[in-house]
Structure formats: structure tokens, C-alpha cells
Amino acid sequence: xxxxxxxxxxxxxxxxxxxxxxxxxxxxxxxxxxxxxxxxxxxxxxxxxxxxxxxxxxxxxxxxxxxxxxxxxxxxxxxxxxxxxxxxxxxxxxxxxxxxxxxxxxxxxxxxxxxxxxxxxxxxxxxxxxxxxxxxxxxxxxxxxxxxxxxxxxxxxxxxxxxxxxxxxxxxxxxxxxxxxxxxxxxxxxxxxxxxxxxxxxxxxxxxxxxxxxxxxxxxxxxxxxxxxxxxxxxxxxxxxxxxxxxxxxxxxxxxxxxxxxxxxxxxxxxxxxxxxxxxxxxxxxxxxxxxxxxx
Numbered sequence: 001x002x003x004x005x006x007x008x009x010x011x012x013x014x015x016x017x018x019x020x021x022x023x024x025x026x027x028x029x030x031x032x033x034x035x036x037x038x039x040x041x042x043x044x045x046x047x048x049x050x051x052x053x054x055x056x057x058x059x060x061x062x063x064x065x066x067x068x069x070x071x072x073x074x075x076x077x078x079x080x081x082x083x084x085x086x087x088x089x090x091x092x093x094x095x096x097x098x099x100x101x102x103x104x105x106x107x108x109x110x111x112x113x114x115x116x117x118x119x120x121x122x123x124x125x126x127x128x129x130x131x132x133x134x135x136x137x138x139x140x141x142x143x144x145x146x147x148x149x150x151x152x153x154x155x156x157x158x159x160x161x162x163x164x165x166x167x168x169x170x171x172x173x174x175x176x177x178x179x180x181x182x183x184x185x186x187x188x189x190x191x192x193x194x195x196x197x198x199x200x201x202x203x204x205x206x207x208x209x210x211x212x213x214x215x216x217x218x219x220x221x222x223x224x225x226x227x228x229x230x231x232x233x234x235x236x237x238x239x240x241x242x243x244x245x246x247x248x249x250x251x252x253x254x255x256x257x258x259x260x261x262x263x264x265x266x267x268x269x270x271x272x273x274x275x276x277x278x279x280x281x282x283x284x285x286x287x288x289x290x291x292x293x294x295x296x
Contacts, residue, residue: 003015003258004259007256012256013291014256015258025056025285027283029050030282031045031046032048032228034228034278035076035077036268046072048073049071052064069085070088070092072088073086073088073119073136078122079124079126086116088117089136091107092117109155112149115134115149115150119131119228128156133152133190152171153167154170174227175188184204186218187202189202201221203218218248224242230267232293233293242264243257269295274293275294
């Protein structure tokens with residue numbers, strides 16, 4: 001069985017014919033937000049409807065990391081190695097300190113409550129960037145059904161703590177990622193309710209003082225839509241899709257696919273050398289080794 005679909009011949013050098021797609025764990029309701037902790041040799045990810053963060057350790061398997069988790073969704077690590085999380089239930093972005101205590105990074109903008117922070121990245125200056133669609137407050141399935149107080153924006157939290165809405169023309173911003181040199185920012189727009197609006201990945205130029213310009217459509221995922229995304233060290237974008245993970249070249253053309261039997265929500269690089277791609281897909285977590293390394 002082939003786990004790959006090659007469109008651009010270069011993609012054939014990115015994948016390994018003898019490296020299988022492995023299902024690491026299953027039985028969840030909707031998994032999201034994978035983040036690799038190399039120093040602890042573990043993967044954390046969200047099981048959103050079940051209100052918990054799970055931990056997978058090679059050779060040991062699955063355990064619960066945090067329950068309840070405030071319906072956490074996306075995660076990343078900051079420059080000090082701390083866990084940064086988007087919480088649907090708390091309508092906030094938080095940081096887990098070394099002692100396990102929780103620090104609130106952002107929960108309001110201009111005096112109004114955030115919607116349901118979804119995905120998050122940290123740049124080299126220590127700023128925290130996150131998307132804030134309404135999905136977590138639209139129903140009680142992934143959070144608490146609540147009134148929407150703010151439009152769906154992308155925010156930047158400066159190391160000083162100041163919060164700014166940096167992208168304000170999205171229907172529902174979702175996954176976001178910076179290129180390895182941090183000169184490009186890509187953001188997925190997945191629409192008001194996953195299908196009622198245009199769904200695509202947009203790309204922005206990052207200038208001095210992190211000013212953004214551009215915003216043209218970079219790529220349109222088919223089938224499905226882009227959710228979580230990560231860059232490899234050469235600037236290729238790996239995106240979630242309905243049929244697996246799509247690899248997109250720096251110029252925006254589709255190079256190939258890793259075929260996954262469930263709809264993919266998110267992904268991250270990890271493992272020894274950051275050459276292993278961890279994939280959250282509906283009810284399961286998968287992994288596959290690649291001839292690629294994740295960007296720092």
C-alpha cells in the first residue's frame with residue numbers, strides 16, 4: 001500500500017518508500033494541536049470534545065496530561081520551552097509555567113472577550129501570534145456556546161504584553177505559520193462554518209517591526225480545507241487536508257500528498273532530527289518519518 005501521491009517529482013525525494021504511516025493512538029473524538037517536546041521525548045495534543053490534553057511517549061503510549069483542559073485546541077512552545085495553549089473554554093491563550101501554574105497571556109481585546117483562540121505560534125522576538133475564530137463558542141461540542149463579542153481576527157501579543165489585532169479581514173482565521181526566515185506568514189481561512197465562505201491559505205510579507213503586507217491567496221486545498229500547517233527547513237509548507245497532508249512548494253504549487261485514512265486537523269514535526277511528522281486526524285494520531293526536517 002502506498003501512503004503517498006506524488007505530483008511534482010521533487011516530492012519523491014521528500015518521502016521514504018520504506019517508512020510506513022503509523023497509527024500511534026485512536027479512540028478520541030476530535031484531536032488537534034500536536035506539539036513535540038524533544039527534551040521530554042513526548043507529544044502533547046488536544047482531545048477537544050473530551051476536554052483534555054493527552055500525552056504520547058514512545059514505547060509507553062498514551063496518558064492524560066491535563067484534564068480538564070478548558071477545551072484546549074492549538075499548542076506551541078515559547079522560546080523558553082514553555083507550553084502555550086489556545087483554550088476554547090476559557091476563551092483565552094495561556095502559558096504553562098515550569099512549576100505547572102497557568103499564566104493568562106490574552107483573554108480580551110479592547111475590553112471584550114475573545115472568541116475561541118484556535119492556533120498559536122511564537123516568533124523569534126518572543127511575541128505570541130494567534131487566530132481567534134468563533135468555532136469554540138458556536139456550539140457546546142468544543143467549548144461553551146456563547147455570544148460572540150469580537151470579529152474573528154489574528155492577534156499579536158508583544159513581549160511587553162500589549163495585544164494588537166494584526167489581521168482583520170478574515171472570515172475565520174485558523175492555522176498559521178511563519179516561514180523559516182520569518183519573512184512570510186501564512187494563515188488559513190476556513191470560513192464561518194467550514195464551507196459557507198471561501199476557504200484558502202493567504203500569504204503575507206513580514207516587514208520591519210513585524211508589519212504585514214500583501215495577503216493574496218497562496219494556495220487552495222482540495223479536498224477539504226487547510227487547518228493546521230507547518231513549514232519544513234527549506235520553506236515547503238505541509239498542510240492538513242481532507243485526504244491527508246499536502247506538501248506545498250514555496251511558490252504555492254502542490255508537490256504531493258501523504259494519504260491518511262481520516263480527515264487531518266493539524267500536524268507538527270518532531271522526533272530525532274525533527275524528521276518525523278506527527279499528524280492529528282479526527283479520532284487518531286499518526287506519525288511518519290520523512291526525508292525533511294521541520295523548521296525551528
